[in-house]
Amino acid sequence: SSHSYDYDMVVIGGGSGGLAASKESANLGMKVAVCDFVTPTPKGTTWGLGGTCVNVGCIPKKLMHQSAILGGELKDSREYGWDTPETVTHDWGRMVEAIQNHIGSLNWGYRVALREKKVDYLNAYATFTDPHTIKTVDRRGKEKIITSDKFLVATGGRPRYPDIPGAKDHTITSDDIFSLPHAPGKTLLVGASYISLECAGFLAGLGYDTTVMVRSILLRGFDQQIAEKIGTYMEQHGVKFIRGAVPTNIEKIEEGTPGKLRVTAKTTDGEEVVGEYNTVVVAIGRDPCTSGIGLENAGVDLAKNGKVVVEKGEQSSVPHIYAIGDVMEGGLELTPVAIQAGRLLARRLYRKDSLQTDYVNVPTTVFTPLEYGCCGLSEEAAIDKYGEDDIEVYHSSYQPLEFTVAHRPENDCYAKLVCVKSENEKVVGFHILGPNAGEITQGFSIGLKLGATKADFDNLIGIHPTAAEIFTTLNITKRSGKDVSAQG
Ligand code: FAD
Ligand code: NA7
Numbered sequence: 001s002s003h004s005y006d007y008d009m010v011v012i013g014g015g016s017g018g019l020a021a022s023k024e025s026a027n028l029g030m031k032v033a034v035c036d037f038v039t040p041t042p043k044g045t046t047w048g049l050g051g052t053c054v055n056v057g058c059i060p061k062k063l064m065h066q067s068a069i070l071g072g073e074l075k076d077s078r079e080y081g082w083d084t085p086e087t088v089t090h091d092w093g094r095m096v097e098a099i100q101n102h103i104g105s106l107n108w109g110y111r112v113a114l115r116e117k118k119v120d121y122l123n124a125y126a127t128f129t130d131p132h133t134i135k136t137v138d139r140r141g142k143e144k145i146i147t148s149d150k151f152l153v154a155t156g157g158r159p160r161y162p163d164i165p166g167a168k169d170h171t172i173t174s175d176d177i178f179s180l181p182h183a184p185g186k187t188l189l190v191g192a193s194y195i196s197l198e199c200a201g202f203l204a205g206l207g208y209d210t211t212v213m214v215r216s217i218l219l220r221g222f223d224q225q226i227a228e229k230i231g232t233y234m235e236q237h238g239v240k241f242i243r244g245a246v247p248t249n250i251e252k253i254e255e256g257t258p259g260k261l262r263v264t265a266k267t268t269d270g271e272e273v274v275g276e277y278n279t280v281v282v283a284i285g286r287d288p289c290t291s292g293i294g295l296e297n298a299g300v301d302l303a304k305n306g307k308v309v310v311e312k313g314e315q316s317s318v319p320h321i322y323a324i325g326d327v328m329e330g331g332l333e334l335t336p337v338a339i340q341a342g343r344l345l346a347r348r349l350y351r352k353d354s355l356q357t358d359y360v361n362v363p364t365t366v367f368t369p370l371e372y373g374c375c376g377l378s379e380e381a382a383i384d385k386y387g388e389d390d391i392e393v394y395h396s397s398y399q400p401l402e403f404t405v406a407h408r409p410e411n412d413c414y415a416k417l418v419c420v421k422s423e424n425e426k427v428v429g430f431h432i433l434g435p436n437a438g439e440i441t442q443g444f445s446i447g448l449k450l451g452a453t454k455a456d457f458d459n460l461i462g463i464h465p466t467a468a469e470i471f472t473t474l475n476i477t478k479r480s481g482k483d484v485s486a487q488g
Contacts, residue, residue, distance in 0.1 A: 004147075006031075006033075007033050010150075012035050015054075015154060017341055019110060019114075020338070022117075023117050025350055034120070045175055057174070059106070069205065079407060125137050127297075134148075155288070165251075166250030166261075167250060186279070187200075189211070192218045196284075197368050199283065214244070223374065224379075229370075229433055244268040248266050249264040253276065263276070287306060288307045288308075298318055314345050324341040331359060370434060377418060394477055397485050398415060415432050415474065416429075425453050430448055444471065457472060
């Protein structure tokens with residue numbers, strides 16, 4: 001295209017969404033630049049190209065979850081004939097090094113991919129100065145002015161700190177934990193988001209004394225019956241919960257690594273709770289990275305929560321400025337969603353495709369010690385939408401075969417389908433709590449997308465012996481009140 005701008009497309013943010021969009025736009029012949037700059041955390045932690053998922057999100061958390069899972073399987077292994085020692089030890093530093101090495105190779109791979117696709121990579125912080133111009137500032141303070149026909153804001157989000165004394169000085173967040181050079185020791189996690197519970201799960205699994213401080217409910221937005229089951233399981237596996245409390249003050253009472261912190265908290269009945277921990281991780285939500293980047297100079301409308309308001313097609317209030325991923329209002333904060341949105345946006349802009357990103361029935365998994373996979377509506381959201389009388393819930397506890405010989409408890413794992421009676425029992429909610437839930441949920445989610453009914457699930461032939469086959473034999477409704485304990 002002929003124009004007077006430096007680029008056809010400048011992408012701000014080299015994370016999941018931004019990289020996908022920049023590579024696809026370049027594939028389609030556009031002149032593209034991507035700016036990615038990581039502002040260090042209050043502790044000074046920083047990282048390479050690739051954004052949240054690769055550096056301080058999905059990837060390191062799944063690997064730490066795996067490290068914890070292996071500890072459990074080492075115990076099982078004795079029941080399976082292995083002479084695994086009764087006491088095995090875990091080396092935090094070695095795990096962090098191995099995981100960070102993997103991340104380093106991913107960072108490198110992204111740089112190479114951008115170079116191969118002829119996308120200009122600017123390791124610099126971008127700020128809008130007018131609707132077609134940004135200023136970039138690199139680590140050494142070097143400035144550059146860049147103009148572009150179109151912009152994509154894909155700046156993601158960062159952890160929020162509570163507004164209490166000591167928070168920024170003494171606590172860490174998910175931005176620090178995955179590269180923490182020393183073992184965390186006795187740890188308090190504040191918040192009951194999936195990020196908090198996942199971190200608590202792997203820390204407890206690795207052998208650390210772990211406490212979660214919950215303000216109200218677990219996993220707001222997720223199916224609450226399953227959220228409670230996750231909490232119960234974690235409690236039975238060593239995670240302590242302080243319910244109905246928020247921290248009010250955090251002070252350092254012992255220097256050193258990790259040192260010691262005193263946390264004062266207040267419960268909803270006004271009581272004061274004091275505890276001492278080596279590490280405090282706050283995971284109370286994330287703020288979109290939309291402040292201080294000059295969006296007001298470009299005239300882009302933001303929602304009250306700071307996210308970019310978009311119309312259909314991820315278009316902001318300024319037609320040539322788009323937003324995807326975690327900064328987009330009304331989206332889902334998930335890596336594959338950001339990637340899909342970036343790729344499809346580029347194809348609509350530069351290949352005249354019409355396919356829009358579908359934000360409905362997106363499957364996801366919470367990687368707590370027992371994993372929770374879901375797709376579609378929670379039971380409460382389904383009841384809200386269709387009314388209690390029109391919802392039939394089929395459910396069962398189950399025990400994966402692998403748990404039997406290992407003598408693990410029988411009724412921890414759970415499966416349920418939420419169906420709409422008036423629509424031929426169409427399945428609108430799929431839920432599974434158990435090992436490998438993500439692997440199971442991914443496949444079934446296409447069934448939900450295609451409108452599968454309960455009869456379709458009943459008619460499906462299982463794969464034996466698997467956990468997933470439970471979905472082909474669900475015959476107890478929740479309404480019946482019948483016992484759903486696993487029957488061997
Ligand atoms: P990001 O990946 O956050 O990328 C934004 C980039 O822009 C960053 O590199 C940032 O430094 C940069 N940037 C910001 N402002 C500027 C600026 N002005 N100039 C230049 N660069 C800038 N999702 C899943 O699907 N599965 C999971 O299991 C999962 N686990 C997670 C675990 C944790 C602990 C966290 C925190 C998140 C997890 N997520 C998970 C969510 C997932 O990481 C995000 O949804 C995804 O990374 C969003 O991608 P994005 O492109 O919107 O932004
Ligand atoms: P969420 O989902 O926004 O959850 C934040 C959690 O932190 C939640 O449990 C909150 O409790 C809790 N919270 C919030 N503020 C405080 C304070 N001040 N003190 C103590 N606890 C607090 O978190 P994420 O950002 O991790 O997840 C983002 C999205 O990713 C999420 O929406 C999912 O769709 C995927 P509350 O329930 O409000 O009482």
